[in-house]
Amino acid sequence: MNFLEAQKWAFSFMDKKDEETKNAIKLLLMDIRGWNELQLLQNLRSNLTDSEFEQFKKRIHMYQVDWPVQYILGYTRFFGHTFQVTKDTLIPRPETEELVEWILADNPVVESMREIADIGTGTGAIGISLQLERPNWDVTLSDISKKAIAVAEKNASSLGASVNFETGDLLSVLRGKYDLIVSNPPYIAISEVDLMDKSVLKHEPENALFAQENGLFFYRKFAEEISDYLKPGGKLYLEIGFKQGKKIEKLFENVGKVEIRQDFYGNDRMIRVTINKEKKKC
Ligand SMILES: C[S@@+](CC[C@H](N)C(=O)[O-])C[C@H]1O[C@@H](n2cnc3c(N)ncnc32)[C@H](O)[C@@H]1O
Known part of the structure; x- marks a missing residue:
């Protein structure tokens, strides 16, 4: 599965289909490779490895049960x-x-x-x-x-x-x-x-x-x-x-x-x- 497909796949599970959810999914995905938003955009067609996809699935599950993205990632910007x-x-x-x-x-x-x-x-x-x-x-x-x-x-x-x-x-x-x-x-x-x-x-x-x-x-x-x-x-x-x-x-x-x-x-x-x-x- 590539990064674009993973993004769509995760979004399809979410109850709330809003910008906040979209951004959260992006952040969770970007962090897997330590990318910024531009790097994600440039690499949407590259494939996640199996272990990267497993990690992403775990994160999406946490997000679905209301974990804030910042706790899932372990950091925030301030x-x-x-x-x-x-x-x-x-x-x-x-x-x-x-x-x-x-x-x-x-x-x-x-x-x-x-x-x-x-x-x-x-x-x-x-x-x-x-x-x-x-x-x-x-x-x-x-x-x-x-x-x-x-x-x-x-x-x-x-x-x-x-x-x-x-x-x-x-x-x-x-x-x-x-x-x-x-x-x-x-x-x-x-x-x-x-x-x-x-x-x-x-x-x-x-x-x-x-x-x-x-x-x-x-x-x-x-x-x-x-x-x-x-x-x-x-x-x-x-x-x-x-x-x-x-x-x-x-x-x-x-x-x-x-x-x-x-x-x-x-x-x-x-x-x-x-x-x-x-x-x-x-
Ligand atoms: C609303 S948080 C603010 C955290 C941080 N300053 C920020 O703005 O992100 C309030 C903080 O006060 C701390 N706190 C609660 N009661 C306190 C007390 N009696 N004396 C000192 N710190 C306390 C909590 O542990 C928590 O870290």
């Missing part, structure tokens, strides 16, 4: 880099790339070393991408999950990022005060389970997705504690759920100046809190 992903890490999302872009645009290269922390780092996608763009930033990646930190360590090493690692609960792992703290914490309310995509629910780690207090638990904790961990004028950047903007803004109203940003789709998706020069308790 901010121009390839990050390993495992079942212990959330798959980094394009919306989060927009948070990284905001931080970089907001914090141009400066001579003085800057202390940065990425809390709940997962694969390390945010912190590693920042460090690669700003090599003089001293970046700490932390997560409560040891397994996630092990993946972040591998990613930092394969991408050549020089970062520090901590394992533990939220801000408690940090020592001293930072210039910038970023986090994409779990923010899905338990009550939203029914609305979620099945592949996310079945395969992504629960502790990366869900938060108590209607999804606001981690934001409340940040609002209560962040002033102790940021220098005066320091900045906190958070990814947020698209319906949470107003509530989160309220949580931070006594902490600093709050700005909410929308993602590519026009949904509230991230927030920046610039810490008041004088610490106020909320």
Whole structure:
């Protein structure tokens, strides 16, 4: 069977006959030979070996039972880099790339070393991408999950990022005060389970997705504690759920100046809190 036939064969099995499915099949096929899209196009008539076809069949079966392509392949692309992903890490999302872009645009290269922390780092996608763009930033990646930190360590090493690692609960792992703290914490309310995509629910780690207090638990904790961990004028950047903007803004109203940003789709998706020069308790 050649690559074109394999593509058609796989598509014929799929319930959803949409572009997303087509792209997923292509990615699974390209990876078998380590090809890019152009190489696949140029080689559509070449034949898969028996073992390549067996491997492809296995992957198609996993995809049919809702495994995300990124977990099947074991990697994803984020901010121009390839990050390993495992079942212990959330798959980094394009919306989060927009948070990284905001931080970089907001914090141009400066001579003085800057202390940065990425809390709940997962694969390390945010912190590693920042460090690669700003090599003089001293970046700490932390997560409560040891397994996630092990993946972040591998990613930092394969991408050549020089970062520090901590394992533990939220801000408690940090020592001293930072210039910038970023986090994409779990923010899905338990009550939203029914609305979620099945592949996310079945395969992504629960502790990366869900938060108590209607999804606001981690934001409340940040609002209560962040002033102790940021220098005066320091900045906190958070990814947020698209319906949470107003509530989160309220949580931070006594902490600093709050700005909410929308993602590519026009949904509230991230927030920046610039810490008041004088610490106020909320
Ligand atoms: C939504 S995921 C974000 C992962 C990654 N930063 C990204 O954007 O792709 C949330 C991460 O927070 C971690 N986490 C959950 N509870 C935590 C806690 N109490 N302290 C630190 N990290 C936590 C999870 O293990 C998970 O890796």
